[in-house]
Amino acid sequence: MDVSAIDYYANHGVSFLHGARALSKIIFAGLVIASVVISNSFYLLLAVYFSLLTIVIWTRLPVLKIVTIAAYPAIFALIFAAASWNGSWVSAGVIVLKALCASLAMVILIVTTPYPDVFSSIEPVLPRIIREGLFLTYRSLFVLLELTDNLVKGLRVRGGLTHGRYIKNVVNFSSGIGLLLVRGLDLSEKFYGVLNVRGYSGRISGGGRHEKTGVNDFTAIVIGVLILGAALVIKKNGELSVYDGCMLALSLAALVLSTAYVVLPNTWGRAWKK
Amino acid sequence: MSHMHIPDGVLPVWIVTAGWVVTALLLAFCIKRVSSIELKRKVPLIGIISALMIVGMTLEIVPIAYHINLTVVAGIVLGPALAFISVFIVDLLISMFGHGGVTVVGLNTIIIGAEAVLGYYLFQLFKEVMGNKSMFWESSLAALLSLLLSTSIMLGVVYISQISPEKIESIGHLVSGTGSNTNGLRVLEDGINFSRFAKTVFILSPLGWILESVITGLVVKYVFRVRPDLILPERA
Numbered sequence: 393m394d395v396s397a398i399d400y401y402a403n404h405g406v407s408f409l410h411g412a413r414a415l416s417k418i419i420f421a422g423l424v425i426a427s428v429v430i431s432n433s434f435y436l437l438l439a440v441y442f443s444l445l446t447i448v449i450w451t452r453l454p455v456l457k458i459v460t461i462a463a464y465p466a467i468f469a470l471i472f473a474a475a476s477w478n479g480s481w482v483s484a485g486v487i488v489l490k491a492l493c494a495s496l497a498m499v500i501l502i503v504t505t506p507y508p509d510v511f512s513s514i515e516p517v518l519p520r521i522i523r524e525g526l527f528l529t530y531r532s533l534f535v536l537l538e539l540t541d542n543l544v545k546g547l548r549v550r551g552g553l554t555h556g557r558y559i560k561n562v563v564n565f566s567s568g569i570g571l572l573l574v575r576g577l578d579l580s581e582k583f584y585g586v587l588n589v590r591g592y593s594g595r596i597s598g599g600g601r602h603e604k605t606g607v608n609d610f611t612a613i614v615i616g617v618l619i620l621g622a623a624l625v626i627k628k629n630g631e632l633s634v635y636d637g638c639m640l641a642l643s644l645a646a647l648v649l650s651t652a653y654v655v656l657p658n659t660w661g662r663a664w665k666k
Numbered sequence: 667m668s669h670m671h672i673p674d675g676v677l678p679v680w681i682v683t684a685g686w687v688v689t690a691l692l693l694a695f696c697i698k699r700v701s702s703i704e705l706k707r708k709v710p711l712i713g714i715i716s717a718l719m720i721v722g723m724t725l726e727i728v729p730i731a732y733h734i735n736l737t738v739v740a741g742i743v744l745g746p747a748l749a750f751i752s753v754f755i756v757d758l759l760i761s762m763f764g765h766g767g768v769t770v771v772g773l774n775t776i777i778i779g780a781e782a783v784l785g786y787y788l789f790q791l792f793k794e795v796m797g798n799k800s801m802f803w804e805s806s807l808a809a810l811l812s813l814l815l816s817t818s819i820m821l822g823v824v825y826i827s828q829i830s831p832e833k834i835e836s837i838g839h840l841v842s843g844t845g846s847n848t849n850g851l852r853v854l855e856d857g858i859n860f861s862r863f864a865k866t867v868f869i870l871s872p873l874g875w876i877l878e879s880v881i882t883g884l885v886v887k888y889v890f891r892v893r894p895d896l897i898l899p900e901r902a
Contacts, residue, residue, distance in 0.1 A: 394724075395720070395724065395763075398763065421768075425674055425768060425769065428674055428675045429674055429675040429679070429769065430675075431675070461763065461764065462764045464764065464765055465673055465764055465765065465766065465767070468673070469673045469676075471863070471866055471867070471870075472673065472676055472863070474862070474866060475859050475860075475862045475863030475866060476859065477859070477862075487673060487676055488673075490673045490674060490675040490676060491673030491674070491676075491767070494673060494674035494675065494764070494767055494768065494769075495673075495764030495765075495767075496764065498761065498762055498763070498764045498768055499763065499764045501762065502762045502763060510762065519693070519697055521697055521705055521709070521712075521751060522693070522751065522754065522755060524709050524713075525709065525712045525713060525716060525751060525752065525755045526755055526758070526759070527713075528709060528710060528712065528713025528714075528716075528717075529712075529713045529716040529717050529720070529755050529756070529759060530717075530759070531713065532713045532714045532716070532717035533717040533720055533721070535717075536714070536717045536718060536721050537721060540721055562877075562880060562881065562884070563884055565881075566880070566881045566883075566884030566885050566888065567884060567885075567888045569718070569722070569736070569881070569885050569888075570884070570885045570886075570887075570888030570889045570892070571888065571892075572718060572721070573714065573715070573718055573739075573743075573885070573889055573896075574889060574892050574893050574896075576714040576717065576718065577710065577711060577714045577893075577896075579714075580710035580711070580713050580714040581710045583710070584709060584710040584713075
């Protein structure tokens with residue numbers, strides 16, 4: 393979980409998803425997760441995963457990094473898959489793909505949307521203490537990450553983290569975490585005090601980006617609706633399994649074409665773009 | 667391992683919904699329990715403890731997917747009500763990183779929140795019983811036991827999730843003695859093999875529990891030395 397990288401991608405990206413409103417992307421992620429929840433078709437889930445990969449390519453962000461961030465839940469899904477093992481790779485694959493698809497949908501949301509925008513979109517349904525907690529946690533997270541970086545460097549320079557002395561390393565590292573807590577608290581108290589002096593009332597402003605609904609919002613929601621629609625149709629008509637294969641082929645084609653068009657330099661895709 | 671990285675769509679919708687409802691009720695109870703003045707004073711502490719838990723979770727031991735949670739530290743420093751709120755904030759945030767399903771945030775909050783609340787009460791108990799001045803053993807033991815208990819709660823959730831509403835009738839027969847044992851076994855055979863899952867979890871978890879409880883003990887020991895008011899508010 394590289395929080396700093398995620399924040400950087402969210403604030404510096406220029407794709408169509410970066411230009412959409414946070415609420416539209418939350419709806420998109422919600423629709424994809426709903427389709428993942430209701431679907432048990434291996435091919436459809438694979439098609440959804442390929443479609444999400446295509447969207448990641450369109451965001452023009454480091455694809456491998458984003459896929460790696462979103463792949464973490466697969467480790468725990470494997471434990472579930474092993475526990476549900478009935479001799480079929482397909483059922484195990486369904487569990488792992490469900491984890492990967494839902495996770496990638498959320499990661500797409502978060503690498504294309506700055507956190508304050510996400511918070512301001514969900515704040516109407518949250519009590520004030522949770523809103524303030526979310527905001528201060530987000531703020532403190534970057535303070536702590538910087539302090540952690542300095543702490544680890546400091547420990548290494550002074551011989552606090554050395555190979556072979558594992559017990560001593562754990563003791564030093566744990567004391568370091570305690571130090572982070574104490575120092576982080578001081579900084580957080582000061583920050584909260586300053587916010588209150590400046591008239592902070594518990595409301596998180598989204599920064600006023602993309603207030604108007606546009607074609608980017610429409611695109612994000614339509615993709616989500618199409619994915620959910622496909623999942624619903626296949627769920628309702630179990631015998632439509634032949635369409636699973638078609639969707640898989642379509643999504644794979646979209647992935648290959650997008651890769652050629654966006655990622656590979658000096659290809660026919662770039663020429664076509666001109 | 668007590669942190670439930672159950673993917674979205676694996677658990678039945680009814681248990682996921684129940685998790686959200688129970689979490690909402692518990693959150694309302696926790697917010698009501700803490701006075702508004704104390705809330706305002708403790709917001710920065712909630713922020714920093716939640717952030718610390720997330721930083722802990724970024725330090726993953728990849729082959730076994732284990733990371734430190736620091737939930738018991740949260741329980742000891744914040745107290746049970748605020749720690750539960752903090753756990754909800756952490757679960758909500760990390761679900762956005764794809765770290766644990768977004769639909770299971772409710773269930774995750776119950777399990778990890780239970781870890782923090784149990785950690786607080788066990789710490790208070792051990793503090794009374796042991797009276798050790800360094801706070802290392804009290805907090806370590808509290809962390810170890812609460813991790814064991816919260817992992818058991820997690821397994822309980824997975825076990826309950828095998829029971830779909832359509833099958834409650836057959837379980838009713840089983841409980842009342844009118845059904846056969848094979849009926850009940852079939853309920854479990856349809857989904858996750860519970861005993862296999864429990865064995866896997868209990869094989870992988872102890873190493874993590876020990877590591878987490880040692881780190882919790884050392885963190886609490888350090889904080890108690892530097893800022894005793896955070897561990898024992900009565901000394902403030």
